[in-house]
Amino acid sequence: MFCNRIAPQNVITETIKILDDKFEGIMNEYLILIDEEDRKEDCYNCPSLYETILKNKKILSGELYIFTMEEYSQPAVNKLYRIAGEPLKHQLYKRLPSKSGEYILEQDFAFRDYSAKYDELLYILGILNIKSVKVNIIKEETHSQDCDVGFQSILPEWCLIPNLYISKVNVDAKEELHKKMKMGDNGESIDKKYTAFEIAKLLKENSKNLCYYYRDGWKSIIERRLSGFNNGTHRSEITENHTFGAKLVLSGFDANHQQETANKIIYEYTFEYYPLLSVQEKQKMR
Numbered sequence: 001m002f003c004n005r006i007a008p009q010n011v012i013t014e015t016i017k018i019l020d021d022k023f024e025g026i027m028n029e030y031l032i033l034i035d036e037e038d039r040k041e042d043c044y045n046c047p048s049l050y051e052t053i054l055k056n057k058k059i060l061s062g063e064l065y066i067f068t069m070e071e072y073s074q075p076a077v078n079k080l081y082r083i084a085g086e087p088l089k090h091q092l093y094k095r096l097p098s099k100s101g102e103y104i105l106e107q108d109f110a111f112r113d114y115s116a117k118y119d120e121l122l123y124i125l126g127i128l129n130i131k132s133v134k135v136n137i138i139k140e141e142t143h144s145q146d147c148d149v150g151f152q153s154i155l156p157e158w159c160l161i162p163n164l165y166i167s168k169v170n171v172d173a174k175e176e177l178h179k180k181m182k183m184g185d186n187g188e189s190i191d192k193k194y195t196a197f198e199i200a201k202l203l204k205e206n207s208k209n210l211c212y213y214y215r216d217g218w219k220s221i222i223e224r225r226l227s228g229f230n231n232g233t234h235r236s237e238i239t240e241n242h243t244f245g246a247k248l249v250l251s252g253f254d255a256n257h258q259q260e261t262a263n264k265i266i267y268e269y270t271f272e273y274y275p276l277l278s279v280q281e282k283q284k285m286r
Contacts, residue, residue, distance in 0.1 A: 005276045006228035007196035015200045022207040028062025029095040114238040117212045128225045134270045234269040
């Protein structure tokens, strides 16, 4: 006879379907701030910065919003397109798909995005009645390589926008992320007792809070837990590439044979859950 320590297959299937249906996926959204003067041509037969950005926006894998600093100063705009930190012109921002929805400088995005995803993973593990989580960095590497984008410069060399740069490794962001991961190592126990049905109910009720649900096999983590497993492992990686960013979008420089730096970190999670209770055991606790 079924003891409710393991969810029947129809409960697992129904729960996963609800999560799948509620999850809308992630659309990449970018933002650039310019001056009003950037809409005007700077020299004879030379497109304005605004026109150059419009020509180059196809490089980005998503929607691009362009505002002048004056437009962005309006509350109706800056509340809807909220930038983390002080708004800077001539920089490329990318929107975090987490609930905060902030726009982050592109060179900081990879680590901030992973940090938000880590928060959500812990949120899901909490619903699954986690007892402990251990986080280990099992690999970290940095290497450079040549890349060939095949994108030709739109502006003549003497008309390129000055003071733009290819972003360097954001050491502070990486250290912040590692510190946060360390805090999660052997984290505090939630110490709640759930039946499989209660976990399924909590997942359904909280499905709207999941922004990264489809990534990294989290669906299989949920399925395994509802099937009665009390432990598990999960491996995830973050790769930060530094080649393109604001410089390419703003100036359209020839990206052929530019150096690409890839910083790759692989994290491994080991977690243990509290044993699932039967309905009878749950009733005795009340």
